[in-house]
Structures are given as structure tokens and as C-alpha cells.
Amino acid sequence: MLDVALRHAFADFTLQAAFRAPPGVTVLFGRSGSGKTTIVNALAGLLRPDEGRIAVGDRTLLDTRRGIRLPPHRRRIGYIFQEGRLFPHLTVRQNLAYGAWFAPKDAPREETGRIVDLLGIGPLLDRRPATLSGGEKQRVAIGRALLSAPRLILADEPLAALDEARKAEILPYFERLRDEVSVPILYVSHSASEVARLATTVVALEAGRVTAHGPASEVLGDPAILPAGAREAGAVLTARVVRHHEDGLTELDANGLALFLPQVARPPGSAVRVRIAAHEVILAGERPHDLSALNILPGTVREMHPGDGPGVIVALDTAAGRVLARITRRSATAMGLRPGTQVHAIVKSVAVAPGDVGGPGRAGTGGASAP
């Protein structure tokens, strides 16, 4: 469990945030200037907060009331930055050994071979960073962080410097870390699709405050909490791969509702999470016939959240879970939508990009409050 409670005032900005996070990936999610880096710096020991407490498991890193403040090098935090920051004169093997060299002798450590396999970097061991692609460098940087026997991994926008193809290459490795390594990961992002793919727990920040906190499916399915703005809204469903069809579609089962998506590269039986962007969802009163869209999810309007412009985010409860639809207020009025109205959510198969489908991860819980 990661336990954070911080208060710190800059001249024009006050951070007052507290959250607890179970194992897995905790994503700090918020717009630019919401306070993500300030929290990361306090965790790393680079910022001395006015007041606060930080604990990882039973180890207290900071407690201003009790006068505890571990220096940065004694916090045992593994860092993964935007750019890999590998040592250019060392081979991959030596860069990994450098991480392990910093691990305290008595600390429980990951075995190098297992981490090399997990990250698929065996063939790269004798190469130098200059000869690696951006994605390969980032995998080595993840390995180096893991091999330093960290209590906590801080990943600060680790994919921000990569193009879409490289992001798609690295995301599955973060999923494997989440599912196969027990070290808690605090992951900073303002990308809604990264959050939907990776987060066990989401901590949404706005103007230095925690506005929402909890399991990813709950926070992302709440239309009142849109830390990346209405344009990025989208809910996450959990589903199971049923079969791959010859025409390139994969059939999924989401609690009894069929979903057809462009080929999902996972075997039948595996669980996946699927992000459905709110602007890709159309609503219909009656069940439509003769429609090209393959996914029709019956549901009940639960909540409606008007935005500043002409749009409204409609939250539906379906058998598959919470679905968000971003439609115009004009349409909502014309359809007479209000909480309790029965509707059908329509999602084109091709509207769900491969990057929106990922491994299921662990369910997470926690609680947030102001310190």
C-alpha cells in the first residue's frame, strides 16, 4: 500500500492531496499544472513539502510531524523518465548491472534473468544505447529501475516522448509489470488511453486537489470527473475473448453482451479491458435494425453531465458496465433523455483502436481524503 498525504504552498499554487493506493499501477491523472510533478518530486525527496506523510508498506519515507525525512538516495525509488537516461558508454548488460549495484545487499531482489525475459531485452544485452530504438531504450530503463530493488517505481510520463507505434510497443510491458511484479508503480500521465489501459487505481488531480480516486472503471465511468476534459472521456469495460472470426473481427463477451472489435491479439478465453471513447458512442431510443454498426448495448441513463459547450456526457448502465456517450444537448432534449430512460448505445467496431484494448489487471480499491 502506498500512502500519501501532502500539503505544500507555492506563491500561486497550493497542493493539498491525499490518496492511498493498493498494489498495481496508480495513475496520477490531470491536466498540465494540476500538481502531478509536485507530488512526484515530494515522493522522490526533491521537494520538501510544508506538511505531509509518505509511506510505502510499513516504511515511512516522510513524516513532517515526526521529523522523518529520508534523503532521496535512501528512499529506494526506481525511476522511469520520458527519455531512458541510460549511460551511453555502458552496454545494456552494464546499464542493468548498474541498477542492481545500487540495491541494498539485504533487499529482496528480482532476478536479472527474469526481468530480461519479462522485458524481452535478452538479444540487446551487448549493445550500447546509441544503437537502440526509443522503445528498446525505454525497456532497458524499466529493467534498470526494477533491478535496483525499489520499494516503489515512479514512472513520470514514460511514453510522452515516443511516437504512437513505440507507445504501442511499450504499453504491454507496463501491463506485465503491473500483473507480474509486486512493486507498486506510480505512473504520471495525461493520456486517457494510457490511464484506461494501465491503471489499477486512478487518482484524478485538478488544481492541486484530488477530485476522484478509486478503481479505474469507477473513476473513468463517472461523467462528473473528466480530468482530461470532455473530449477525452471514455469508460472502460471488462470482457472476455470468445473467438476470432475469419473476416478479421474478434468477438468478445462483456457480461452476456456481444462486442465485435477489430482483431484483438489475445487467445480465446483471455480477459481484456476495452476503452470506449464517449465521442464514438451514438444513442438510439429503439433498438435499431439495418445498421452497419455491430455493437448495440441496451442500457439505462444513469446521469447526465452538461459541459460548457453544446455537448452533454450521458452515463449509461448496461449489462456490460458503465458506458459514456458524448452527444449534443439538442439531441438529448429531442430524445427526452433523463435518468431512467431506456436507450441503446451504438459503437462502431472500428471506433475501438487496438491501443484501447489491453490486459485486465488487478482490481484495486482505496480511499482518498484531504490531509
Ligand SMILES: Nc1ncnc2c1ncn2[C@@H]1O[C@H](COP(=O)(O)OP(=O)(O)OP(=O)(O)O)[C@@H](O)[C@H]1O
Ligand atoms: N518551484 C515552484 N515555484 C512556484 N510554483 C511552482 C513551482 N513548481 C511548480 N509550481 C507551480 O505549481 C503548479 C503545479 O505544477 P506541476 O509541475 O506539479 O504540474 P503538473 O501537473 O506536473 O503539470 P505538467 O503536466 O505540465 O507537467 C503549477 O502552477 C506550477 O507553476
